[in-house]
Amino acid sequence: MANEGQRPQQRPQRPKRGFNWFSLVYLVLLLGFAYMWMNSGTADPLKKEWMDVKDTILTSGDVDKLVYVRNERKGEIYLKQSALEKYKNQFGGREPKGGPHFYFLVSDKFDAEEQLDKLAESLPAEARFRVIVEEHKSYWGPIIEWLLFPLMLLLMFFLFMRPMRGMGGGAGGGIFNVGKSQAKLYEKAGNVKVTFKDVAGMEEAKLEVKEIVDFLKNPKKYTALGGKIPKGALLVGPPGTGKTLLAKAVAGEAEVPFFSMSGSDFVEMFVGVGASRVRDLFRQAKEKAPCIVFIDEIDAVGRARSKNAGFTSNDERENTLNQLLTEMDGFGSNSGVIILAATNRADILDKALMRAGRFDRQIHVDLPELKERLEIFKVHLRGIKLAPDFQIDFLAKQTPGFSGADIANVCNEAALIAARKNKTVVEKQDFLDAIDRIVGGLERKSKIITPEEKKTIAHHEAGHATVSWLLPNANPLLKVTIIPRGQSLGAAWYLPEERQLTTTEQMMDEMAATIGGRVAEEIVNGRISTGALSDLEKLTKQAYAMVTYFGMSEKIGNLSYYDSTGSRDMAFSKPYSEKTAEMIDDEVKRLIDQAHATALQVLTENREGFEKLAALLLEREVVFSEDLEAIFGPRKGGVDPNKLLREDEPVEPQPEETAEKEA
Ligand code: ADP
Numbered sequence: 146m147a148n149e150g151q152r153p154q155q156r157p158q159r160p161k162r163g164f165n166w167f168s169l170v171y172l173v174l175l176l177g178f179a180y181m182w183m184n185s186g187t188a189d190p191l192k193k194e195w196m197d198v199k200d201t202i203l204t205s206g207d208v209d210k211l212v213y214v215r216n217e218r219k220g221e222i223y224l225k226q227s228a229l230e231k232y233k234n235q236f237g238g239r240e241p242k243g244g245p246h247f248y249f250l251v252s253d254k255f256d257a258e259e260q261l262d263k264l265a266e267s268l269p270a271e272a273r274f275r276v277i278v279e280e281h282k283s284y285w286g287p288i289i290e291w292l293l294f295p296l297m298l299l300l301m302f303f304l305f306m307r308p309m310r311g312m313g314g315g316a317g318g319g320i321f322n323v324g325k326s327q328a329k330l331y332e333k334a335g336n337v338k339v340t341f342k343d344v345a346g347m348e349e350a351k352l353e354v355k356e357i358v359d360f361l362k363n364p365k366k367y368t369a370l371g372g373k374i375p376k377g378a379l380l381v382g383p384p385g386t387g388k389t390l391l392a393k394a395v396a397g398e399a400e401v402p403f404f405s406m407s408g409s410d411f412v413e414m415f416v417g418v419g420a421s422r423v424r425d426l427f428r429q430a431k432e433k434a435p436c437i438v439f440i441d442e443i444d445a446v447g448r449a450r451s452k453n454a455g456f457t458s459n460d461e462r463e464n465t466l467n468q469l470l471t472e473m474d475g476f477g478s479n480s481g482v483i484i485l486a487a488t489n490r491a492d493i494l495d496k497a498l499m500r501a502g503r504f505d506r507q508i509h510v511d512l513p514e515l516k517e518r519l520e521i522f523k524v525h526l527r528g529i530k531l532a533p534d535f536q537i538d539f540l541a542k543q544t545p546g547f548s549g550a551d552i553a554n555v556c557n558e559a560a561l562i563a564a565r566k567n568k569t570v571v572e573k574q575d576f577l578d579a580i581d582r583i584v585g586g587l588e589r590k591s592k593i594i595t596p597e598e599k600k601t602i603a604h605h606e607a608g609h610a611t612v613s614w615l616l617p618n619a620n621p622l623l624k625v626t627i628i629p630r631g632q633s634l635g636a637a638w639y640l641p642e643e644r645q646l647t648t649t650e651q652m653m654d655e656m657a658a659t660i661g662g663r664v665a666e667e668i669v670n671g672r673i674s675t676g677a678l679s680d681l682e683k684l685t686k687q688a689y690a691m692v693t694y695f696g697m698s699e700k701i702g703n704l705s706y707y708d709s710t711g712s713r714d715m716a717f718s719k720p721y722s723e724k725t726a727e728m729i730d731d732e733v734k735r736l737i738d739q740a741h742a743t744a745l746q747v748l749t750e751n752r753e754g755f756e757k758l759a760a761l762l763l764e765r766e767v768v769f770s771e772d773l774e775a776i777f778g779p780r781k782g783g784v785d786p787n788k789l790l791r792e793d794e795p796v797e798p799q800p801e802e803t804a805e806k807e808a
Pocket residue numbers: 343344345346347383384385386387388389390391487521524548549550551553
């Protein structure tokens with residue numbers, strides 16, 4: 146995999162439009178500019194007085210013809226091409242091309258035709274010129290010229306206005322529709338292909354939204370007992386856990402109209418547009434009731450209104466939020482409109498939005514657990530051609546901490562990797578490669594590393610691996626590599642236990658494993674390198690969290706300066722005295738020193754095994770937990786990753802799965 150290709154990008158297909166009016170506008174503008182440019186090099190004819198002209202120009206023999214426009218009482222003089230040079234300085238270098246070169250106006254008492262005839266007769270033959278009498282009937286020429294400029298201004302105005310309108314709104318609507326809501330309406334379930342079957346795991350969340358759908362279908366069942374139907378539900382959870390997917394599934398299954406829009410659709414550069422879009426959305430929703438309104442990424446508008454106005458306030462967003470709050474209060478709870486919203490930042494949402502009566506229900510969507518990951522894999526493996534003897538349960542075990550979106554990505558990536566190797570089916574190794582790649586980024590085999598550096602990296606990673614293997618409370622190591630990937634030069638993969646609580650001992654052992662890399666460098670080289678930057682950052686953060694958040698330091702005691710409301714600005718005012726601050730710093734240092742001492746002890750006591758591991762890493766570049774077991778013996782206490790991965794729970798065959806394989 147020396148030169149890995151880019152991930153293929155899918156071009157979104159634009160809906161075809163019958164005729165693009167804007168190309169016409171561009172064309173007109175272009176023609177207009179071209180016309181102006183062509184005229185710009187020429188000058189207008191110079192005005193002369195009849196008395197002047199009569200004795201000078203007209204008698205000079207330089208005149209080619211004279212056009213008398215009867216209805217304008219205007220004479221236009223065209224010079225001979227050969228005589229132009231003579232008059233050049235009169236025009237300041239910019240002579241009127243092709244003429245007329247001069248003109249004169251006469252009063253209506255003046256009989257021009259007679260005078261001109263007289264003049265012509267008095268001239269010598271070589272100075273004679275033609276006299277043409279005309280009437281200008283068309284007034285359109287000057288009018289068009291007059292209109293051209295304002296017209297172009299107007300067109301430009303339209304052009305600049307265009308990007309400001311909702312881009313996703315499609316072809317419809319003019320600039321007067323900015324205040325209209327941008328919600329997409331799914332009237333019939335047939336428009337949406339996603340169903341609850343496509344959403345794996347999330348059983349509780351699914352149950353909640355299914356109930357909401359049920360409220361709308363038979364409200365009587367719930368209101369008969371005096372209960373009120375909730376107005377809204379808020380889906381909260383980390384990115385990629387399937388919140389949007391779940392809402393889409395609701396749209397697919399609800400059989401009621403479903404309005405979908407994103408919080409950022411409310412935000413526009415015009416003042417007042419957001420509020421008016423909210424109003425419009427709710428007006429439409431009430432017309433279509435019973436229905437569901439889904440607002441994705443609601444934090445774009447729902448962010449807490451700032452207390453110190455004028456400093457970071459955003460009036461437009463606040464107006465929009467106020468309107469949203471008002472609208473949610475404005476309709477009775479049984480009006481048949483239910484609002485679903487999704488966010489991954491519930492902590493920054495305005496408290497007013499979360500109070501009962503608005504989003505009565507909060508549905509928490511967490512990162513999937515082992516069993517749920519298996520289900521999600523099953524959903525995404527549906528379309529993938531797997532090797533015949535493929536075991537899918539190892540996938541879920543190998544992917545702790547992955548979100549649903551990561552899992553979807555793994556499946557896709559594995560298929561691409563297999564395709565790159567010209568395989569006809571996707572195998573276990575392809576999935577392992579895909580997982581590594583998603584965790585660590587691209588392998589960068591081409592990165593130049595000196596043998597000396599490589600040795601240091603091997604010892605560093607072996608240090609992490611040794612300490613984490615030998616300390617019973619640390620996360621068990623899955624594998625460690627010294628292949629540079631993305632930003633890192635080497636990496637160790639751990640298998641985090643899926644635990645909800647972490648004890649002080651676990652934290653301390655993990656910190657020892659984290660600093661193990663640097664300690665290894667100290668022991669082997671006698672000097673340290675910059676390679677431990679991210680380790681130290683993680684370590685420091687964890688130590689501060691232990692002391693100031695979790696109350697895990699004896700000296701500080703059971704105090705927590707954690708602020709779940711997020712309203713306090715820790716950067717400006719610390720909630721503790723200078724003395725406590727000093728104590729905190731001391732405690733943090735003590736914890737880190739302690740972790741350092743533990744790592745040092747483990748590594749010196751097991752120097753032989755540690756060196757063996759480093760040598761193995763240098764040789765093979767990748768070392769797995771089996772190898773660690775061979776060197777150090779099985780893990781004492783804690784979780785044995787080898788045992789966990791070997792565990793062969795019988796996975797009951799799923800009927801749909803066998804059908805997939807045969808197909
Ligand atoms: P978010 O929670 O950030 O809105 P999405 O709903 O957009 O996440 O999920 C992104 C993608 O991840 C989905 O399109 C789907 O392919 C996959 N995914 C996430 N969660 C699940 C799940 N529970 N079951 C199946 N696929 C999932």
